[in-house]
Amino acid sequence: MTKRKRFIESAVWLAVAALVAYKSVELKLGTFTSPEAGFMPFLAALVLAFLGLLIFFQKDSSPREGDHEVSLPLNVTPTALIIASLLVVFVVLLKTLGYLISSFLLMMFLFRLAGNRKWMTVLLNSFLAATLSYLLFGVLLKLDLPEGVLLGLLR
């Protein structure tokens, strides 16, 4: 791991530790005899800060087999970023559009990203995935999936 990568990782963990420590102090720490709500989170933040510093001062080592030498949060491939974004958009649209339309759109993009080249195949597979999953989970297992626009109109 290069010095720059170690610095970034260390900085991230120190920032998290600082935030948790700040929030813990707001809650009051109490005493050892009578620990308050912030006691344990504050301890955890101290340990995290220590470990974060340890990361920075670790010796540089050559990459071992199976180690992915990537620094946070860069070097994430486009596929993973796109899928992550799709999931967030799905969450935003789910209640409004409902499960059927949202899942159809989600699957359409996922199948395309996964390497399905023909649009007809993508559309058909997406339709099947959305409807079959709705029938299995929404109808058979009676899961309360959001109706949204489509099912609301049908009803």
Next chain:
Amino acid sequence: MAGLEAALQPINFFYCFIGTLLGTLLGVLPGIGPLAGIALLLPLTYGLTPTAAMILLAGVYYGCQYGGSTTSILMNVPGEVSSIVTCLDGNKMAKQGRAGAALGIAAFGSFIAGTGGVVGLMLISVPVAKVTVKFGPPEFFSLMVLAIVILTSISRGSTAKAMIMAVLGFILSFIGIDPVSGRERLTFGSIQLTSGIELSSLAIGLFGVSEMLINMEESIETTAIQLKQKIKGYLPTLKDWRMSAGPITRGTIVGFVTGTIPGGGAIVASFVSYALEKRLSKHPEKFGTGTIEGVAGPESANNSATSGAFIPLLTMGIPSNVIMALLLGALMIHGIRPGPLFLVEHKDIFWAVIGSMYIGNVMLLVLNLPLIPLWVQLLKVPNRILLPTILLICVIGSYSVNNNVFDILVMALAGIAGYVLRKSGYEVAPLCLAFVLGPTMENSFRQALIMSDGSFSIFVTRPIAAVTLAFAALALGVLAIKGRKIPGVQLDT
């Protein structure tokens, strides 16, 4: 007998069957292991009785060990991590036209070891529970610290990184309402976070979604597999049995013991068994060329380990690995706290699970071999269809817990975080274990301090706590001096 009767009730029998079938399927499919599978199924168990939930999830866990050997032997692709070593000799046997014998001995060895493990679980649990009932908060806190230290010590990546994951898991477990004061902690003003982070959404994201993200970027191309040879001769010959008897017996014992140790489990058991058989063999140079001992031992060990892993969980409430942590989470969601009193207060659940494990092992033996052609067909489903479908199931699984879209968001964020962390050399297994143990550890720690009027000496003056913490400190010290731990044990699948 009461346990067997409970397990034979139609509804419990049904869930045992579903669990073992799903477990085998998860074990067969590369790319989704027992961790992600159990995380996905966790929400589905919330509507079940605690007994049915445990039977289902336990069935998935030991079912995975059966299924994992199929792809290892036939395609040299481990269905799940504990079947990696089976690839070494199992696939070589398949190439020599002995796929049937390899599959057969893997199934029979798994059955014998699985049954042996259940017997061990049955015999040892009660005496262990009688000892642990005397434990107090300092002892439980120390044991949980030891469990986390050992798990972090055997995970890949640096010790510091693994410890960071554990601490992060603790911090995440603090989010919500403080159980003592009732005040909101680390919620940042979010109403959704006042009830804390949902375990199943976190687990599905960390293990399921992150795995899918990694798989989708690494293997977008179709991985349709053509099986060229027809498999025959599942029943091992007398010679096969003669050669396998020792490895199966040793694998049963090694696996069971390894399963009880924090940080142990099926993965470590299979590696230890393979190494042991190679050491004891008169022809160690033949290992890796298609020896049946190289299949019989590890496959027995990984099944026996699943039974052993239940001992610390049910008798002490301490999960020895991440999968047990998820089962602990499932029990706690049903309002049941495993520990020394579990065998007294919930002996019906305990014995029903034991009974179902006997039945489950028989089911797996009967199902596994005839269903191999079906599993082979499933393996031909290309990843470009399978992976998006599994992602959709992850989404539904997260939503189904509370019918709350916020849980899907948690899953998505956990998935992204898990993906980034794993790509950066962090293992997320310690995070999940610490997340599950966090509330109990905090409670034990605070109670211990109250008992001792704020003095940390209670952890030194109580012998069991002192010895346990000393072991934990020793483990950390050895790692710090040697600078690197055992390489290559990946816990996140």
